[in-house]
Amino acid sequence: EIVLTQSPDFQSVTPKEKVTITCRASQSIGSSLHWYQQKPDQSPKLLIKYASQSFSGVPSRFSGSGSGTDFTLTINSLEAEDAATYYCHQSSSLPQTFGQGTKLEIK
Amino acid sequence: QVQLQESGPGLVKPSETLSLTCTVSGGSISSYYWSWIRQPPGKGLEWIGYIYYSGSTNYNPSLKSRVTISVDTSKNQFSLKLSSVTAADTAVYYCARLAAAGIPPGHWGQGTLVTVSS
Numbered sequence: 001e002i003v004l005t006q007s008p009d010f011q012s013v014t015p016k017e018k019v020t021i022t023c024r025a026s027q028s029i030g031s032s033l034h035w036y037q038q039k040p041d042q043s044p045k046l047l048i049k050y051a052s053q054s055f056s057g058v059p060s061r062f063s064g065s066g067s068g069t070d071f072t073l074t075i076n077s078l079e080a081e082d083a084a085t086y087y088c089h090q091s092s093s094l095p096q097t098f099g100q101g102t103k104l105e106i107k
Numbered sequence: 108q109v110q111l112q113e114s115g116p117g118l119v120k121p122s123e124t125l126s127l128t129c130t131v132s133g134g135s136i137s138s139y140y141w142s143w144i145r146q147p148p149g150k151g152l153e154w155i156g157y158i159y160y161s162g163s164t165n166y167n168p169s170l171k172s173r174v175t176i177s178v179d180t181s182k183n184q185f186s187l188k189l190s191s192v193t194a195a196d197t198a199v200y201y202c203a204r205l206a207a208a209g210i211p212p213g214h215w216g217q218g219t220l221v222t223v224s225s
Binding site: 001032034036042043044045046049055056087089091092094095096097098099100101 | 169
């Protein structure tokens with residue numbers, strides 16, 4: 001099973017700041033890494049698929065990069081509505097697995 | 108716009124079988140993969156498995172001995188059964204749609220909380 005480790009677990013940031021969340025895979029997964037945003041009491045929403053492809057309707061301030069074992073989600077010019085928990089997810093091999101999540105708090 | 112809605116008992120007794128149904132509206136269940144994912148309260152996401160509309164399945168090995176996912180194309184529904192449940196199976200259960208086996212789910216249901224307790 002591929003283990004995904006996100007860092008940090010928690011981050012407190014101010015609006016308009018740039019945020020970077022990383023996800024490291026325990027073995028190479030090519031570009032089969034995806035990012036979700038989950039707000040309290042809501043289902044996860046797909047932001048980025050295959051490391052860097054934006055999902056339909058996602059604001060342009062969200063971007064992704066990386067390949068192999070190291071991946072990054074970047075949020076440019078953070079907005080208050082971006083307060084949420086962010087998860088990475090790999091679909092390279094079964095079982096599909098998720099990172100433990102990164103909680104983003106807006107100051 | 109496709110919509111997914113989970114339904115089923117919110118409380119299940121230990122050792123019994125958890126049964127949930129996901130009803131798909133606004134689109135056909137055919138030609139897609141359909142997945143179940145769960146999230147224990149306050150914790151992260153766990154992939155349970157998925158089914159193709161034709162009936163082929165893939166399950167998480169950690170749950171494989173207890174899980175069955177099935178599809179009913181005539182009702183535009185798919186279902187989850189998890190047997191011999193314990194408190195560790197208490198979670199919000201989500202159904203989701205995948206365009207293909209390795210593609211991440213872009214459409215999710217709102218989730219339903221299932222509590223395992225006597």
